[in-house]
Structures are given as structure tokens and as C-alpha cells.
Amino acid sequence: MTSPFKHGLTPKMRPISPRRSAILCVLDIGTSKIVCLIARLRPREGSDILPNRTHKAEVLGIGHTRARGMKSGAIADMAKAEASIRQAVDAAERMAEVQVDRVIVTVSAGRIGSEQYEARVTCASPRVQDHDLHRVLAASSDHSVRQGRAVLHSMPIGFRLDDTRGIKDPRGMLGSSLGVDMHVATCDAATARNLMLCVERCHLTVEAMIAAPFASGLAVLTDDEAELGTVCIDMGAGTTTLAVFAGGHFIHADAVAIGSHHVTMDIARGLSARLSDAERIKVLNGACFAAKSDERDIINVPSISEDERDLPNQVTRAQVIRIIRPRIDEILEMLRDRLTASGAAADAGRRVVLTGGGSQLPGLADLASQVLGRQVRIARPVGITGLPDSAKGPPFAAAVGLTVYPQIAGIEHFEPQRRFFAATGTDGYFSRVGKWIRDSF
Numbered sequence: 001m002t003s004p005f006k007h008g009l010t011p012k013m014r015p016i017s018p019r020r021s022a023i024l025c026v027l028d029i030g031t032s033k034i035v036c037l038i039a040r041l042r043p044r045e046g047s048d049i050l051p052n053r054t055h056k057a058e059v060l061g062i063g064h065t066r067a068r069g070m071k072s073g074a075i076a077d078m079a080k081a082e083a084s085i086r087q088a089v090d091a092a093e094r095m096a097e098v099q100v101d102r103v104i105v106t107v108s109a110g111r112i113g114s115e116q117y118e119a120r121v122t123c124a125s126p127r128v129q130d131h132d133l134h135r136v137l138a139a140s141s142d143h144s145v146r147q148g149r150a151v152l153h154s155m156p157i158g159f160r161l162d163d164t165r166g167i168k169d170p171r172g173m174l175g176s177s178l179g180v181d182m183h184v185a186t187c188d189a190a191t192a193r194n195l196m197l198c199v200e201r202c203h204l205t206v207e208a209m210i211a212a213p214f215a216s217g218l219a220v221l222t223d224d225e226a227e228l229g230t231v232c233i234d235m236g237a238g239t240t241t242l243a244v245f246a247g248g249h250f251i252h253a254d255a256v257a258i259g260s261h262h263v264t265m266d267i268a269r270g271l272s273a274r275l276s277d278a279e280r281i282k283v284l285n286g287a288c289f290a291a292k293s294d295e296r297d298i299i300n301v302p303s304i305s306e307d308e309r310d311l312p313n314q315v316t317r318a319q320v321i322r323i324i325r326p327r328i329d330e331i332l333e334m335l336r337d338r339l340t341a342s343g344a345a346a347d348a349g350r351r352v353v354l355t356g357g358g359s360q361l362p363g364l365a366d367l368a369s370q371v372l373g374r375q376v377r378i379a380r381p382v383g384i385t386g387l388p389d390s391a392k393g394p395p396f397a398a399a400v401g402l403t404v405y406p407q408i409a410g411i412e413h414f415e416p417q418r419r420f421f422a423a424t425g426t427d428g429y430f431s432r433v434g435k436w437i438r439d440s441f
Contacts, residue, residue, distance in 0.1 A: 009151045010192055010209040013104070015410035018054040019043055025092070025100035026402035027085065027204075028212075029195065030108060031073050031238030031261060032357070034084050035064040035391075035399040036092040038100060039384070041406070057403040059386030060098065063091025072238035072257045073109030073212075075194045082201050089202065102205045104402045107152060108212035108239045110191030112255040114342070115145065120160075120179035128161065128170045132178050140182040150189040152211045155412055157183045157249040166247075185211050185253045208405070212236075213243035214250050215401030218408070220355050220379035220394075221245060229349025231374070233335060234398060235358030237261040240331050244344045249411075252344035256334050260358030263327050270323040271301045271315060285317050286324050288363030294318040328364065332371040352376045357395035 016022050021042045028035040041055035065087045069080030093099055119140035123132050137156065145151055159167040161175035170178060196206050217232035226245040234241045236259045244252035263286070268278035285299055297317040303310035339345045352374045354365060359378050369376040380393050381400035 010107075011196075011206050012412065013208040013406060013409050015408065016041060016055065016406045021055075022406070023060070023098065024403065024406060025089070025103045026105075026399060027089070027103045027199065028106045028215075028396075028399035028402065029070070029073075029081075029085065030067055030106075030212075030236050030398075031070050031259065032067055032236070033064055033395070034067045034088045035062070035396060036085075036088040036103075037062050037399050037403060038092045038096040038098060039386075039403045041403070053383055053404065054407045057384040057400075059384065061092040061094070061096025062388065062391055063088040063093075063095065064391070065091070070238070072259075073107075073236070074191050075198050078194070078198055078201070081198050085199060085202050089204070100204070102207045103199060104208045104210060104405065105195065105199060105206055106212045106215050106398050106402060107187055107192060107195060107209050108234075108236060108241055108255065108398075109195075109257075110150075110187030111257075112152070112185065112187045112211055112213070112241060112253050114252045114254070114344075115184045115186060117182040117184060118179060119182070120177055123176055123178050126174055126176075128173050128175060128178055130171065133171065136178050136180045137182075140180050145184065145186055148189050149186040150192040151184055151186055152192075152209055153183070153185040153214065153250070153412060155183050155250060156180050157247070157251050183249070183251050185214065185250075187211070208409070210402060210405055211241075211243070211253050212239075212398050213241035213253050213255070215399075215405065216241070216355050216397040217243045217245055217250065217353075217401065218404040219381040219383075219397045219401035220353055222382075223248070225351060225353065228351070229347055230351045230353055231339065231348045231372075232353045232355065232379075233359075233368075234356040235260060235331070235354065235364075236356050237358070240335065240356075240358070242335055242339065244339070244348045246344075246347040246349065251347060252342055254335075254338050254342065256331065256338070258327075258331050258334070260356075260361070263324055263358070263361075266323050266327050267320065271313065271320075272304055273301045273313075274304055277302050281320060282324070282361075285320055286361055287317075287321050288325060288328055288361060288367040290318045290321040294321060324361070328361070328367060329371065332368055336372050348374075350374050353379045355379045355381075355394040355397040359394045 023040050026037045038061040039057045039059050044056040068084045069077030075081050117140050121136045158181045159170045160179040161170050199206050216234040227248045229246040232243045238259045240259050241255040264278045268275050294317040301313040365376045365378050381397045384400050
């Protein structure tokens, strides 16, 4: 169904006031798991490491469950995906002892990509005023996004005044011509619409949709890393997403539909094993580099059949690593090539931060450093309290990043007069209920 709304904007939200507390619910819908966090945001004092965060996040409730009905981050079976979302949200609500009706959702599928636009207007007076900023931002938004794409984020990454570039806030400065460079992150509209519809079927309103790599970057990067230039790579089960931060801005996004689940599939095929056994072997014995002792370490692979006469297959750990390595090489080389082709590599600096469940594979940081030619570290989410020990690792980075987004949502270009597309193509769940009430009474 073609969206009837101009630009195909996904829902946006206003930033939380730095002086107010709030309770919010976030939903990270991935290929292998669905995570729901209910958190309380309280105003905080300044931080040397995270100076731009205005609130301290405290987890009140968390629920995570196996994702069913999902394929490479997209909805493949609406009923199964809806049941998984309901289960995760219910667990978080029970733990937090609150009931939620609005959620912030990640998007990791739909061929996430970036588009760059620029616009220029003539200033109405010698000094740049607020209405000049509004005019130039509106002019940049007149560029039409490709058909079938939905806008996840629209962010000014730098202003220019006459011939001076890289201005963060031109208000009050003297000049005759004001320009802006805009970064627009998009995904397939059908993917976003189906994700919204699935969440709405759970009697929840989607307050905002956030690109998964952007959310992960918000959770794991320090402000210095975002300022100097860093690539954040989130290796999930079905997708591996990439976000580039430079000058304190989110300037590029990309994704490949390959993740750690494909490694599991390779092991299952290579060893003729069940998927569950292949996943266990990957977690317990997987690595990117083989040592001499790995040729002597024997792993028992249970038979794939139900026949008790079939004995377990025995392989060495080195054989398992030789199955894993080509797929990891493929993912890293694809990211390297796409980063180079995008033109964002020059701004990305010399640093890479790896996160997501797939980043926990031993030796991945060293291999990524070789392939990408950059310094690499494995990161876990920071700046949040109340997470159980099981949720403090890289797999939960995107979910934690969603709790950060409301604090910085003001950096997005937001036009209240625009209407956003709805999952159904006409209206959302609560709007339909309101219409039914008005028509019935």
C-alpha cells in the first residue's frame, strides 16, 4: 500500500524537558530476541564522560523473549511476532508494576540507508534569526525521499553562513546567506509500516521509530568518540548495522542482511547438526582464530536424526573455527566496502566500536581491526542503572540506546504540521478506537 503522506515520515517525539522526570517504555525488536525496557528518567548533574545526557536512566522493569515470526529484523509472521511482543511487554510491566500504552521502537531491517541534502536561503536581516533557521530547514525538507522509503531521522549536521562551514548554531551571527547540510536516515516504508502495525495490534502506540545502529551508538559511545569520529557496528542475529558519528553528529547509516544467525546456519550445515546444537557449539567453542591446541580439542556433535543408533559426530574445535571464519570475513569486508563507497569513511576516524550479540565471538575485535584497518573495541551499554547482570552486555545496547534518545530528540528536524504515515495506511489503533467512540455515542 502506498503511503498517502508526503515524505513517508515515521512517528516523531518531542524531547524530554531537562528539568522533568518521566517513565518511558522502549521495545527492541530483533531477529533472535525482543527486549522491552521500562525506565524512569530523572534529571541529572553534568557528567565528564556523557555531558550531553540530561537524565539518569533507571530500569524499573525488563522483559525479553525469543523473537518468533521475525526474519532479518522484519515481520515474517504477524501473529507469532505479536505474541512475542506481548510476552516481552507483559514481563516488563509485571516487574515494573506499571502499565504502558506508548513505546519507542527500533528498526534494524528494511535496508537502512542514508541520504544527504543541502539547502540555502537568503537571510531576511543582517543577523540570523530563528525564522531564518526555520526557513532553511523547511527548504531542506522539500527534497523528496525516494518512493517506497520512510524517513526515520532527519538531522541537520552543520550550518554554513556565506562561505563559512561547520557552524553549529548560527543564530545571532552576521551573514547574508544561510545553508544547512541534512542527514536523512531511511528504510523501506513497508517494513516500517508492518512493524508499526504489529505493535499497534498489541494495543500500544508507537511514539517514535529509531534506527537500530543510531540507538546502539547512543548507548555505547562516549561524547569524545562521537566528536572525533567513530564507526559503531551492531552485529545482530539477522542483520549487521553500521552508524558513523563525527563532529558529535550521526552522519551515516547502513546495514547488511547478514548476522550471527548465518554463522549458526553455516555450522549446522557444515557439521550436519540441529540448529540448537549448532548455536550451542558456536557460543561455547566458536572463535575467529584457531590455536594449535584447537586441533586436539574434540567436540561431540549430536546426531541430527532421532535414531538412537546414530552415534554423535566428533570434530575438532579447529574445524568449527574454519567454518565460522569465512562468514565473519564476509560480513566485515562487506561493511568495509560499503563504508568506503559511501564516502563517510573519511569522517569516520580511526576507531570502531563493536556491539550486539554477535560481537561476543572471541577474537572478533582483532579480526575486525585487521579487515577494517582501524582500532576496535567491544562495547557494552553505559549510563543506566538497574539492569540485571544478564542484560548488561552488548546484546542489549540498542534497547538501552532507546532510553537515551528522548533526551536528545530535539536535534531532529521536527515539523508539527506534517502528518506521519500510519501502519494501516489510514490511521493508528487508538485513533480508530476514538473514531468508533465518537461515531457510537
